[in-house]
Amino acid sequence: MTSETATSRYNFKETEAKWQSLWEESGCFNVEIDPEKPKYYVLEMFPYPSGRIHMGHVRNYTMGDVVARYKRAQGFNVLHPMGWDAFGMPAENAAMEQRVHPGKWTYENIAMMRSQLRKMGLALDWSRELATCHPGYYESEQRMFLKFLEQDLVYRRRSSVNWDPVDNTVLANEQVIDGLGWRSGAPVERRELDQWFFRITDFSEELLEGLKNLERWPAKVRTMQENWIGRSEGMKVWFELEGHDDRLQIFTTRHDTIFGATFCAISPDHPLSKDLAQNDADLTTFIEECRSLGTTEAALEKAEKRGYKTGLRAKHPLTEGKTIPVFVANFVLMEYGTGAIYGCPAHDQRDLDFARKYNLDVIPVVIPPDADPADFAVDDVAYTDDGLHANSDFLDGLGLADAKEAVANVLEEKEIGNREINFRLRDWGVSRQRYWGCPIPIINCPDCGTIPVPESELPVCLPDDIDFEKPGNPLDRHPTWKFVDCPKCGSAAERETDTLDTFVESSWYFSRFCCPRSEDPVDSEAMEYWMPVDQYIGGIEHAILHLLYSRFFTRAMQKCGYIDFDEPFAGLFTQGMVCHETYRTDDGEWLMPTQVESDDGGSLKSVENGAAVQVGRSEKMSKSKKNVVDPEDIIETYGADTARWFMLSDSPPDRDLEWTDSGVAGSWRFVNRLWRLVAENADQERAAEPEKFDKELRAVRQQVHQTIGGVTDDLEGFHFNRAVARIYELVNALSGVGAGTTEERWVLREGLKIMVQLIGPMMPHLAEELWSRLGNTTSLADEPWPKADKDLMASETVTLAVQVRGKLRATIEVPHDVDQESAEAAALAEPAVVAALEGKTVNRIIYVPNKIINVVHG
RNA sequence: GCCCGCUUGGCGGAAUUGGUAGACGCAACGGACUUAAAAUCCGUUGUCCGAAAGGGCGUGCCGGUUCGAGUCCGGCAGCGGGCACCA
Numbered sequence: 001m002t003s004e005t006a007t008s009r010y011n012f013k014e015t016e017a018k019w020q021s022l023w024e025e026s027g028c029f030n031v032e033i034d035p036e037k038p039k040y041y042v043l044e045m046f047p048y049p050s051g052r053i054h055m056g057h058v059r060n061y062t063m064g065d066v067v068a069r070y071k072r073a074q075g076f077n078v079l080h081p082m083g084w085d086a087f088g089m090p091a092e093n094a095a096m097e098q099r100v101h102p103g104k105w106t107y108e109n110i111a112m113m114r115s116q117l118r119k120m121g122l123a124l125d126w127s128r129e130l131a132t133c134h135p136g137y138y139e140s141e142q143r144m145f146l147k148f149l150e151q152d153l154v155y156r157r158r159s160s161v162n163w164d165p166v167d168n169t170v171l172a173n174e175q176v177i178d179g180l181g182w183r184s185g186a187p188v189e190r191r192e193l194d195q196w197f198f199r200i201t202d203f204s205e206e207l208l209e210g211l212k213n214l215e216r217w218p219a220k221v222r223t224m225q226e227n228w229i230g231r232s233e234g235m236k237v238w239f240e241l242e243g244h245d246d247r248l249q250i251f252t253t254r255h256d257t258i259f260g261a262t263f264c265a266i267s268p269d270h271p272l273s274k275d276l277a278q279n280d281a282d283l284t285t286f287i288e289e290c291r292s293l294g295t296t297e298a299a300l301e302k303a304e305k306r307g308y309k310t311g312l313r314a315k316h317p318l319t320e321g322k323t324i325p326v327f328v329a330n331f332v333l334m335e336y337g338t339g340a341i342y343g344c345p346a347h348d349q350r351d352l353d354f355a356r357k358y359n360l361d362v363i364p365v366v367i368p369p370d371a372d373p374a375d376f377a378v379d380d381v382a383y384t385d386d387g388l389h390a391n392s393d394f395l396d397g398l399g400l401a402d403a404k405e406a407v408a409n410v411l412e413e414k415e416i417g418n419r420e421i422n423f424r425l426r427d428w429g430v431s432r433q434r435y436w437g438c439p440i441p442i443i444n445c446p447d448c449g450t451i452p453v454p455e456s457e458l459p460v461c462l463p464d465d466i467d468f469e470k471p472g473n474p475l476d477r478h479p480t481w482k483f484v485d486c487p488k489c490g491s492a493a494e495r496e497t498d499t500l501d502t503f504v505e506s507s508w509y510f511s512r513f514c515c516p517r518s519e520d521p522v523d524s525e526a527m528e529y530w531m532p533v534d535q536y537i538g539g540i541e542h543a544i545l546h547l548l549y550s551r552f553f554t555r556a557m558q559k560c561g562y563i564d565f566d567e568p569f570a571g572l573f574t575q576g577m578v579c580h581e582t583y584r585t586d587d588g589e590w591l592m593p594t595q596v597e598s599d600d601g602g603s604l605k606s607v608e609n610g611a612a613v614q615v616g617r618s619e620k621m622s623k624s625k626k627n628v629v630d631p632e633d634i635i636e637t638y639g640a641d642t643a644r645w646f647m648l649s650d651s652p653p654d655r656d657l658e659w660t661d662s663g664v665a666g667s668w669r670f671v672n673r674l675w676r677l678v679a680e681n682a683d684q685e686r687a688a689e690p691e692k693f694d695k696e697l698r699a700v701r702q703q704v705h706q707t708i709g710g711v712t713d714d715l716e717g718f719h720f721n722r723a724v725a726r727i728y729e730l731v732n733a734l735s736g737v738g739a740g741t742t743e744e745r746w747v748l749r750e751g752l753k754i755m756v757q758l759i760g761p762m763m764p765h766l767a768e769e770l771w772s773r774l775g776n777t778t779s780l781a782d783e784p785w786p787k788a789d790k791d792l793m794a795s796e797t798v799t800l801a802v803q804v805r806g807k808l809r810a811t812i813e814v815p816h817d818v819d820q821e822s823a824e825a826a827a828l829a830e831p832a833v834v835a836a837l838e839g840k841t842v843n844r845i846i847y848v849p850n851k852i853i854n855v856v857h858g
Numbered sequence: 859g860c861c862c863g864c865u866u867g868g869c870g871g872a873a874u875u876g877g878u879a880g881a882c883g884c885a886a887c888g889g890a891c892u893u894a895a896a897a898u899c900c901g902u903u904g905u906c907c908g909a910a911a912g913g914g915c916g917u918g919c920c921g922g923u924u925c926g927a928g929u930c931c932g933g934c935a936g937c938g939g940g941c942a943c944c945a
Contacts, residue, residue, distance in 0.1 A: 048945050172943040227861050297941050301859040650870045725882040801878040806926040808878050846925055852877045856925045
């Protein structure tokens with residue numbers, strides 16, 4: 001560019017700052033309850049203030065902003081708030097590593113990230129900003145905790161944690177690496193502590209049923225939650241033990257296979273296991289080994305299936321005189337069912353593997369339909385499908401369902417078994433032995449037990465003067481904080497030093513956004529108007545825990561009378577991750593994209609020392625692999641609109657997005673192309689609408705109006721990448737229109753105006769700027785969404801594909817909705833069709849109006 | 859291990875309910891403009907055969923349903939998410 005002209009490069013820095021301050025001054029995105037207007041609540045999962053925003057945030061908040069701005073243009077009163085999920089472990093880790101107070105670290109991060117988010121130009125109501133680590137927020141949480149306690153939604157019981165015996169601290173699962181503590185490297189033990197639990201299992205059935213009505217949730221998330229809740233209909237059955245006073249209660253969902261039972265297995269945590277271990281040193285060792293596996297389900301499931309033969313024998317409940325051995329087995333979970341099972345190896349793969357390992361009998365009792373009962377045997381693959389029962393006394397000849405029914409009736413009659421509905425879902429353990437969380441407002445009195453902190457003394461604030469020099473819970477170590485008098489008897493007592501799981505804060509923040517400064521946890525008028533969230537957007541990694549806990553918490557709040565709805569999120573969208581190539585030197589050192597450049601030969605080398613760099617496959621951007629691109633760098637170089645546009649282009653929002661420098665550069669070129677296109681055509685006079693347009697201009701106008709319809713549908717359906725493609729096509733078409741005639745100029749103006757409106761939600765700063773350059777004095781943010789002219793959208797002719805036996809041979813142009821006879825005649829007259837049909841007899845012709853015509857020959 | 863997804867050109871992807879596979883973008887190549895470069899504009903680009911016209915093959919792999927399958931069904935492989943104390 002030789003001189004600065006009207007068509008010089010778009011100055012995004014100036015323009016973006018200008019519009020951001022105009023939006024802020026006018027407060028146009030700050031909203032109040034307005035009974036006259038329909039509301040729309042858009043929410044992205046709020047960020048953890050880790051330090052700087054990352055590309056995942058940019059993608060998430062761009063999508064939410066598109067929805068917010070689009071719905072606003074559609075006339076909704078749009079609530080679009082932002083806040084901080086501010087409690088959590090990283091703040092404590094920073095405290096230990098950098099000797100900075102978790103609160104200071106968190107608030108500084110929030111300030112940094114807030115300023116970064118502001119540069120994105122998001123249509124947010126910042127007046128509602130909240131941070132969960134603020135006493136104003138967690139006081140409400142403490143009130144609700146006490147209310148939950150009153151309503152018996154909270155209880156305390158012993159439960160195991162990962163214990164680091166060297167650091168004397170509880171470890172999170174992610175802090176346990178291959179069974180060792182991440183800092184100490186010591187083998188982690190499982191230790192039992194008294195911990196607080198929410199009774200989420202009281203709502204198992206409701207949480208499952210509720211999924212059916214969540215029509216605007218992805219089916220896969222509903223399926224995942226369904227499986228997580230894991231409802232199963234089965235039986236609890238009592239087994240007498242030979243030479244032992246206790247009975248053993250097992251749970252099974254395959255009671256039809258009871259005659260195939262060849263062993264019983266109990267959890268290492270089962271009371272009977274503990275009982276037996278007292279007189280059995282080997283069993284004690286075995287149980288300890290099981291406990292060294294850690295607390296995660298994945299670790300237990302992946303571990304080799306092992307058992308310990310207790311020597312006890314269980315009496316078969318339906319076969320007189322038959323006994324089967326009782327094992328302690330590492331794969332039986334105390335948390336599920338009764339912590340005891342019977343094994344039927346022929347019809348359960350895990351039982352079969354176990355039976356082969358310990359030489360137990362395998363008795364087939366369900367015969368596949370195509371097998372001979374006389375010689376059907378199970379080898380290494382269990383038969384788990386339906387069939388007729390055999391070797392099963394009164395069940396012989398029955399199918400699976402009938403056999404279950406018959407067994408259930410007999411066992412219930414004998415009063416040694418009950419039909420039971422069982423859930424996989426376990427109660428939610430909310431105790432954390434950490435500082436940076438919401439204090440649990442309880443006082444433990446040696447005489448009175450657990451006593452709630454009186455409401456007048458809330459909030460129970462975290463002490464500021466804490467010591468992170470030693471590992472473990474600083475609250476517990478604090479010289480004075482926990483020592484209080486019992487509110488009931490006045491004698492010396494101690495505060496609960498556990499804090500709440502940070503999932504608790506994120507289980508109701510969406511309600512608090514509706515009334516962020518309310519004295520009560522929530523304000524009923526605000527709840528009534530704003531809730532539920534109409535569109536919730538966040539990562540698929542939250543498909544189960546966060547979303548299920550929020551659904552539970554909402555029901556618990558309902559039970560306590562805070563609200564009168566049960567589902568918090570009417571619509572859910574789960575976005576994909578942002579990925580980037582990985583770079584590694586031959587020494588195995590990871591490099592950031594900015595530390596890599598290409599050499600003359602086109603291969604990559606380190607900027608620093610020229611060492612050869614290998615390109616790895618694209619993976620989720622992560623600090624550990626250094627494949628991160630800092631959003632602030634991108635916004636500095638290209639502006640927020642370019643970053644937003646790139647986030648929306650190409651990749652479908654629910655899939656992973658591949659970050660490429662060339663793709664961003666492409667978006668930047670497009671931004672400038674729009675800028676020039678409008679600049680070159682903005683000054684034309686606005687003439688009255690011409691009476692007639694020629695065919696080409698009619699086609700352009702048709703495309704303009706079809707694009708309105710298409711983009712509208714795409715935004716409604718979260719197909720942002722398709723909306724982007726349509727806008728590219730529209731701009732390509734508009735670029736081809738000359739500005740010579742009045743008609744051309746009029747069509748161009750119409751097209752540009754609509755194009756600017758359509759990009760408004762996606763590139764808001766550029767759109768506002770172009771909108772004003774087109775001569776408008778209003779803010780585009782206040783402009784209604786364009787409406788398509790239906791008459792213009794419809795076309796008169798369609799292209800029909802002509803197939804011969806399913807193979808495309810020609811395409812023909814026919815009038816819209818042409819009758820079959822004319823279509824057939826036109827198709828059969830096509831030379832290519834004639835050639836393909838030569839010497840053949842036509843058997844039938846399939847005609848799908850406006851789509852295809854398929855000629856089928858013999 | 860269990861549950862849930864995903865797989866289409868060199869790359870990201872498009873293809874309303876089964877109906878013209880590859881829109882749009884990126885990259886690459888060729889050309890225009892320029893003293894030159896950048897920027898911009900125009901063109902080509904799934905693959906194989908062919909000078910061309912045209913034709914064969916093609917949506918991870920194997921099989922099925924159908925006049926017709928990227929789309930539906932069965933099986934397999936690879937990759938990713940979750941697995942209850944990361945958020």
